[in-house]
Amino acid sequence: xSALRTTDRRIASDFWDDRFDNGIHVCQLFSDEEDRLGSLTxxxxxxxxxxxxxxxxxxxxxxxxxxxHLGLSGLSVDDACASGQLSLLETDSVWLTNGRxxxxxxxxxxxxxxxxxxxxxxNGIRIIAEVSPAIPELxxxxxxxxxxxxxNHLLRDQPMAIVCQYDLRRFNGAILxxxxxxxxxxxxxxxxxxxxxxxxxxxxxxxx
Numbered sequence: 001x002s003a004l005r006t007t008d009r010r011i012a013s014d015f016w017d018d019r020f021d022n023g024i025h026v027c028q029l030f031s032d033e034e035d036r037l038g039s040l041t042x043x044x045x046x047x048x049x050x051x052x053x054x055x056x057x058x059x060x061x062x063x064x065x066x067x068x069h070l071g072l073s074g075l076s077v078d079d080a081c082a083s084g085q086l087s088l089l090e091t092d093s094v095w096l097t098n099g100r101x102x103x104x105x106x107x108x109x110x111x112x113x114x115x116x117x118x119x120x121x122x123n124g125i126r127i128i129a130e131v132s133p134a135i136p137e138l139x140x141x142x143x144x145x146x147x148x149x150x151x152n153h154l155l156r157d158q159p160m161a162i163v164c165q166y167d168l169r170r171f172n173g174a175i176l177x178x179x180x181x182x183x184x185x186x187x188x189x190x191x192x193x194x195x196x197x198x199x200x201x202x203x204x205x206x207x208x
Contacts, residue, residue, distance in 0.1 A: 023155035024162070025148075026192055027183035029176065031168040036130070037062065039190050041069035043128050043163060048080050049073055053122035055113065057091040057129040084120065095132040101140035103147035107154055114160065124159040133170035144175070148182040163187060 030036040040056065044066060047054045056062065066088075067077040080086035097105055110127075117125050135141045148164070155162065166179055177197075180186070186195040 022157055022159050023152075024160070024185055024192075025152055025155055025183055026161070026163040026185040026187050027179055027195065028163055028165045028187040029168050029179075030165060035189060036165055036167075037065055039163070039187060040128050040165070041066050042190060043126065044086070045069050045073060045075065047124075047126040047161075048075055048085060050124070051122060052124040052126050053085055053113075053117035053120065054080070054125070055087045055089070055127040055129070057089050057094045057127070059091050059130055059132070063088060085122065091130045092132050092134065094129065095135060096138065099138060101135050101138055101143065101147075103140070103143050103150060106147060107150055110151070110154060114158065124161075126161040126163075128163040128165065130165040130167070131171075133167060136171070136175060145178045145182055148179065152182065152184065 028036070028039060030039075040058070040062060044054050044056055048070065056066070063077055070077050070080070077086065081088065094109075095101065095106070113127075114125060131144075135144050151162065164179075164183065166176060168176065171179075180195065180197040181199045183195055184198050185192055186197075187193075
């Protein structure tokens with residue numbers, strides 16, 4: 001495994017006020033597109049500007065909005081994609097495989113993404129992914145929270161920041177409460193802070 005290049009084992013960004021430990025796993029619960037898109041563009045622009053490898057997985061085409069936001073800082077979404085720094089994919093193609101949700105495969109893909117970033121010389125990783133509302137109804141979908149817990153383990157001590165975006169209008173309350181229990185950080189209107197509802201991963205699994 002190639003190590004990611006980083007001069008600091010903590011992650012700083014204008015996206016949050018504090019300097020958080022590596023391995024940031026953030027939950028964003030949104031109910032309007034302005035909130036979702038604004039957070040997405042800020043998060044990715046900060047990562048691209050600081051030389052991190054970035055992934056963006058959404059249900060719609062955000063390239064125009066992201067391109068506009070990057071342009072304000074003199075950056076180009078086309079250049080970021082061409083260099084391999086930025087990956088833009090439709091979220092169902094990431095979360096689902098042959099009509100099922102497969103946590104092991106997802107974790108393997110994230111590990112590969114991390115290793116490739118290290119081999120390419122990027123100084124960190126940030127990913128923002130809108131969670132597909134189709135997951136709970138598909139085979140394997142009952143393992144969504146298990147996946148989120150395992151993601152905490154994968155991120156531990158790694159220069160990676162991942163934001164999971166959940167649409168409040170498309171997930172039921174029980175799932176959303178479980179989601180809150182397993183994300184150490186929460187995003188509210190573009191600000192990232194420690195999540196008061198978070199339970200340590202092993203406790204969350206034990207009480208599920």
